[in-house]
Amino acid sequence: MKIQEVMPRLGFGTYGRWKAEGIEAILCALETGYRHLDTAQTYDTETEVGTALEQSGLARAEIFLTTKISTDNYAEGRLIPSLETSLSHLGVDQVDLTLLHWPSPNGAQPLAAYLEPLLDAQDRGLTKYIGVSNFTIALLDQARSIAGEGRIATNQVELNPFIQNKKLAQYCADHGIMVTCYQPIAHGRLGDDPVLVDTASRYDASPEQLALAFELAKGYAAIPTSGKRERIASNFAALHLKLSPEDIALIETRDRNLRAIAPDWGPDWD
Ligand SMILES: NC(=O)c1ccc[n+]([C@@H]2O[C@H](COP(=O)([O-])OP(=O)(O)OC[C@H]3O[C@@H](n4cnc5c(N)ncnc54)[C@H](OP(=O)(O)O)[C@@H]3O)[C@@H](O)[C@H]2O)c1
Structure with a gap:
């Protein structure tokens, strides 16, 4: 089965969900209904x-x-x-999805390695x-040629109304690669944009719900x-928010290519 058929589109990110408080938040997410959890070795x-x-x-x-x-x-x-150590930390025999978190820093290692x-x-x-994460079009081209068609299931990238990665997302759509949006609510900064705030209020929604509904409408996953x-629950409720084509087009105009996560050892972004 293709990942598009099995991956719940709205997942719960776990960066920062440490120790007892972290466990409580993840449990709360599961109780709320999230069925997709995103973690990483780092x-x-x-x-x-x-x-x-x-x-749970x-x-x-x-x-x-x-x-x-x-x-x-x-x-x-x-x-x-x-990865075997990760499985033992997670208490499972298999994960559903494993990503290469970043391309090799400064391109030091060839991708095939x-x-x-x-x-x-x-x-x-x-x-x-x-799948992969933080991969550019050039790196995805390489990954597809090494792995063979259909094997790279997703590219997890920074994507929210402020950084929409339109070229990359189109490339992924053209090649059957699911886009997964990280920082999908711009780390809580969406309220700075009056157009997003105003549009959200017309739906009696928060700017975060608006952004998540936008990403889901585009066919992406978001975490x-x-x-x-209360935020774990209100973010999840974005699943029920359906935006008009006009408002989707309006949100598309808010793209400022505003990338928050750009380490100096990272790739040459598209
Ligand atoms: N692949 C990668 O390289 C990569 C990089 C970054 C992140 N990620 C993944 O993506 C997940 C999400 O990214 P992220 O944590 O950086 O950013 P995010 O989900 O866009 O934003 C989380 C921040 O927004 C606040 N927030 C949450 N809901 C809110 C709401 N409804 N209204 C206002 N503020 C709200 C949270 O604060 P409170 O906790 O106080 O609510 C937190 O500070 C991570 O947990 C991780 O799993 C992947």
């Missing part, structure tokens, strides 16, 4: 996710679980053991789907996070 939240999953009493099959390989584990012989072990991990059943019960 977030240090895999154990919290595993504990919350266990405490939900069956493993009900949850879509994503983790990401740290670039530190791209060195020869490290990727598969690191760390994509091939990920393909191997999938062949061994450690992960159902594989907002919050440590606050």
